[in-house]
Amino acid sequence: MKMRRLAVIGNTGIYGIRSGRFKTNTIHVFLQDVLSGERAALNSLIPAILKAGTAGYPEMKDISMRLEELYGSAFSCGTHKKGERQIISFHIDFVSDRFINSGGHLFEDCFSLLSAIITDPFLENGFFRPKHVEREIENHKSLIESRINDKAGYAAERCIEEMCINEPYGIMETGKTEDLEGINAKSLFEHYRKAVAGCPADIFVTGDISDKRILEACRILFSGIDRSGVTKIPFADEYRGKPVPKEICEDMKLTQGKLCMGFRTGITGEDSRYYALSFCNAIFGGGGCLHSKLFRNVREENSLAYYIYSRIDRFKGIMTVNSGIEISDKEKASAIILKQLDDMKAGNISDYEYEATLKTILTSLKAMSDSPGGLVEHWLGQSITGTSDSPVDAAAKFRSVTKDDIIEAAGNIELDTVFFLK
Amino acid sequence: MAMTTMEYPEIGEKLHIYEYSNGLKAFLIPMKGRLKKYAAFAVNYGSVNNTFIAPGDMEPVTVPDGTAHFLEHKLFEQKNGNVMDKFSALGSSPNAYTGFSQTAYLFSCTDRFRDNYRLLTGFVRNPYITEESVEKEKGIIAQEINMYADDPDWRGYFGFLNALYQNNPVRIDIAGTVESIGKISRDTLLKCYNTFYIPANMVIAAAGDIDPDKFFEWTGEALADWGRSPRGTAGGEMDLDGGITRIFPEEPKEIAAPLIEHSMSVSAPIFTMG
Structure with a gap:
C-alpha cells in the first residue's frame, strides 16, 4: 500500500491511497475555509443544501435511489473544525469492482454522482430552491440547539468557547442560530459559488483504482469552475504568554458533573516538538492508554470517574481534559488532575509508562493501514500542517522522542480554563 | 472433533469453527494481509439473568441488578495487579461490554497476538476478586450509571422498556442503580461467575491474519482443560447450557404503562415508541 499525491489540478491536491486489501473503496473531497463568525453558518449550510438535490437527481430520494443502483454506495457530508479551519467534507463509499458485475466502472459512476452533488446543484431561477433552503435552515437550527443534549460534548465545546473567546478557535463550526437569520436562497447560492471557486481543496481516493482513472475523474470535478483565485489559509496563530486561569460554572440540573479543563501547550503540528507533546499527552491521559496517569489516578486509585481522558488539537496547540464526576468531587478531582501534570513536569515518568505508551502509539499507527478512513484523516x-510524515515516518519520530523531550513538552503546558457543567 | 469451515466466496472470506470436548466453541475468520488482529471471549450471560438456579443447587437465587456488569469490571483485576496494564505493556487495547444477554471481553492488537490472547483467556478464566476491590469499583460504576442518567437517548430507551414490560428484567438498566450495586459483594460475583462462566456457556472468536490450525491449538492449550464439562441432565442427555436454570418472571400480556415521561434539559422532546 502506498499513498501519493498524484497531482495538483485547479489548486486541488489529488491523493491516491492504493491498496487491494479493502473491499470498500472511498472518495473524500475536502474544502477548507478560515473559521470565521461570518461564514461558519453559511459554510455549514453548503453540504446541507447540496445533498438536497442535483440537476440530474432533483430530490434527496433521487440521490438515495441512485446510491442504491450503485450497489448500495453510501454518501455523507458535513463540516467540522481542525484548528482554526472549517472543513467542508463530502464522502462516498462503494464496493470494489472485484465483488460485483458492474462492468468495472463503479468508481467513475460514484465519482460523477459526488461531483454532481458538489458542483451541479438543482437550481430554480438561477439560485437554490427557497423551499429547500428554508427547510435546511430549520434543520440546521435544530442541530445547533440540540448540542445541549450531549452533555459531555456540550461541556467540552463550551470550555473551548470560553477559553478562546477572542480567537477564531472559539467559534462553533455550525455557527450560531442568530447567524442563520437573513440567509436566503440567493445569498447562500452566492456564498456557495465563492466557496467552490476559492477554497483550497483536497481529494482522496482509497482502494484498488489506478492513478490514471483517479486523475481522469478528478479532472472533471472542478472543470467548469475557475479556481485560479484559491488562496492558501495561514496556519493558526499559536497563543503565546502565560495564561491567567479562569473558571466557569454552568447549571443544567445534571446527575453527574462534567469537568473540562483547557490547557495551552504552545506547540502545534508543524512544530518539531509536536511528537514529544503528543507522547506527553498519551502518558498523561491519552484516550487509548489505560495506563495513563489520569486513568490510573482519577479512576482506578480514587474511584472518582468512569471516563477521564486528555486530548490535543494539534492544529491549535490546545490540550483538553474531560471527565464525568460527582458534583461534590470537583475540587478533589481537579487537584488530582493538576498533580499528574505537575508530576510530568517534574519528570516523574516511569520506564513502564514510557514503554507502554510508545507501544500503544505504535500499534495505533500500524493499525491505521487497515483503515481507509484513518489513512485519509492522517493525510488530511x-x-x-504542511508536513508529509507517513504513519511509518510518524512511528520513527515517536521512537526517537526521549523522556527529556517529553518533560520539556510538559513544561510548556499551562492551565487556561476550567469549565464545569452541573 | 474436527474443524468445520464455512465458505463465503462472494466476499472472499472463510469462517472456521472448532468445538472442544468441554463444550467451548471457537471461531476464526482469517484475514490475510491485515495488520490488525482482534479477539473476543463471550459468555451467554447478561443483565437479564438475575434469577437462576445454579447447577447442583435446589433453590433459585436472585442477585442485585447490575451484577453481570459489575463482574465484567472485576474480572480485569488479577492477583498481580490489573490485567489492563499487561495489555498496555504489549501496546494493545483491551475492552469489555455487558448487554442484556451477553458479556464480552475483547482486545485488538497488531503484534504478539499469542501473548495478548493468552492474557485474554487467562483473566477470563481466573477471577481474582477481593472485597476491597469490589468496594473500590462501586464509585467508578456509580459514575458510569450517572453518565447514562444524563444521556437523553438512553433515558428515552429505558423509559420505553419500562412502559412496555411490567416484570421482565430487560426493563432494568444494564449497570443497575447506584443503590443496587451497593448490595453487590464478592460472594455475589463469585456465585454468578461459577454459574455462568463455564466453557459450554461461552464462545471465543478471533479475526486477523492468524493461522487457523495454530489458533485452535492455542485455544485448546489455554481452555480445553477448563474444569467442568457439560453436565448430564436427569435423562442423561448432554445439556449444553451446563445445567443452568434461568428463571424469568411471568410477563402479563398488558403493557406496564401507555406513557412514561421524564424531564431533563434537551433542545426538543425526544421520544421512543414501539
Missing part, C-alpha cells in the same frame, strides 16, 4: 492532517 499532514496536508493542513
Whole structure:
C-alpha cells in the first residue's frame, strides 16, 4: 500500500491511497475555509443544501435511489473544525469492482454522482430552491440547539468557547442560530459559488483504482469552475504568554458533573516538538492508554470517574481534559488532575509508562493501514500542517522522542480554563 | 472433533469453527494481509439473568441488578495487579461490554497476538476478586450509571422498556442503580461467575491474519482443560447450557404503562415508541 499525491489540478491536491486489501473503496473531497463568525453558518449550510438535490437527481430520494443502483454506495457530508479551519467534507463509499458485475466502472459512476452533488446543484431561477433552503435552515437550527443534549460534548465545546473567546478557535463550526437569520436562497447560492471557486481543496481516493482513472475523474470535478483565485489559509496563530486561569460554572440540573479543563501547550503540528507533546499527552491521559496517569489516578486509585481522558488539537496547540464526576468531587478531582501534570513536569515518568505508551502509539499507527478512513484523516492532517510524515515516518519520530523531550513538552503546558457543567 | 469451515466466496472470506470436548466453541475468520488482529471471549450471560438456579443447587437465587456488569469490571483485576496494564505493556487495547444477554471481553492488537490472547483467556478464566476491590469499583460504576442518567437517548430507551414490560428484567438498566450495586459483594460475583462462566456457556472468536490450525491449538492449550464439562441432565442427555436454570418472571400480556415521561434539559422532546 502506498499513498501519493498524484497531482495538483485547479489548486486541488489529488491523493491516491492504493491498496487491494479493502473491499470498500472511498472518495473524500475536502474544502477548507478560515473559521470565521461570518461564514461558519453559511459554510455549514453548503453540504446541507447540496445533498438536497442535483440537476440530474432533483430530490434527496433521487440521490438515495441512485446510491442504491450503485450497489448500495453510501454518501455523507458535513463540516467540522481542525484548528482554526472549517472543513467542508463530502464522502462516498462503494464496493470494489472485484465483488460485483458492474462492468468495472463503479468508481467513475460514484465519482460523477459526488461531483454532481458538489458542483451541479438543482437550481430554480438561477439560485437554490427557497423551499429547500428554508427547510435546511430549520434543520440546521435544530442541530445547533440540540448540542445541549450531549452533555459531555456540550461541556467540552463550551470550555473551548470560553477559553478562546477572542480567537477564531472559539467559534462553533455550525455557527450560531442568530447567524442563520437573513440567509436566503440567493445569498447562500452566492456564498456557495465563492466557496467552490476559492477554497483550497483536497481529494482522496482509497482502494484498488489506478492513478490514471483517479486523475481522469478528478479532472472533471472542478472543470467548469475557475479556481485560479484559491488562496492558501495561514496556519493558526499559536497563543503565546502565560495564561491567567479562569473558571466557569454552568447549571443544567445534571446527575453527574462534567469537568473540562483547557490547557495551552504552545506547540502545534508543524512544530518539531509536536511528537514529544503528543507522547506527553498519551502518558498523561491519552484516550487509548489505560495506563495513563489520569486513568490510573482519577479512576482506578480514587474511584472518582468512569471516563477521564486528555486530548490535543494539534492544529491549535490546545490540550483538553474531560471527565464525568460527582458534583461534590470537583475540587478533589481537579487537584488530582493538576498533580499528574505537575508530576510530568517534574519528570516523574516511569520506564513502564514510557514503554507502554510508545507501544500503544505504535500499534495505533500500524493499525491505521487497515483503515481507509484513518489513512485519509492522517493525510488530511499532514496536508493542513504542511508536513508529509507517513504513519511509518510518524512511528520513527515517536521512537526517537526521549523522556527529556517529553518533560520539556510538559513544561510548556499551562492551565487556561476550567469549565464545569452541573 | 474436527474443524468445520464455512465458505463465503462472494466476499472472499472463510469462517472456521472448532468445538472442544468441554463444550467451548471457537471461531476464526482469517484475514490475510491485515495488520490488525482482534479477539473476543463471550459468555451467554447478561443483565437479564438475575434469577437462576445454579447447577447442583435446589433453590433459585436472585442477585442485585447490575451484577453481570459489575463482574465484567472485576474480572480485569488479577492477583498481580490489573490485567489492563499487561495489555498496555504489549501496546494493545483491551475492552469489555455487558448487554442484556451477553458479556464480552475483547482486545485488538497488531503484534504478539499469542501473548495478548493468552492474557485474554487467562483473566477470563481466573477471577481474582477481593472485597476491597469490589468496594473500590462501586464509585467508578456509580459514575458510569450517572453518565447514562444524563444521556437523553438512553433515558428515552429505558423509559420505553419500562412502559412496555411490567416484570421482565430487560426493563432494568444494564449497570443497575447506584443503590443496587451497593448490595453487590464478592460472594455475589463469585456465585454468578461459577454459574455462568463455564466453557459450554461461552464462545471465543478471533479475526486477523492468524493461522487457523495454530489458533485452535492455542485455544485448546489455554481452555480445553477448563474444569467442568457439560453436565448430564436427569435423562442423561448432554445439556449444553451446563445445567443452568434461568428463571424469568411471568410477563402479563398488558403493557406496564401507555406513557412514561421524564424531564431533563434537551433542545426538543425526544421520544421512543414501539
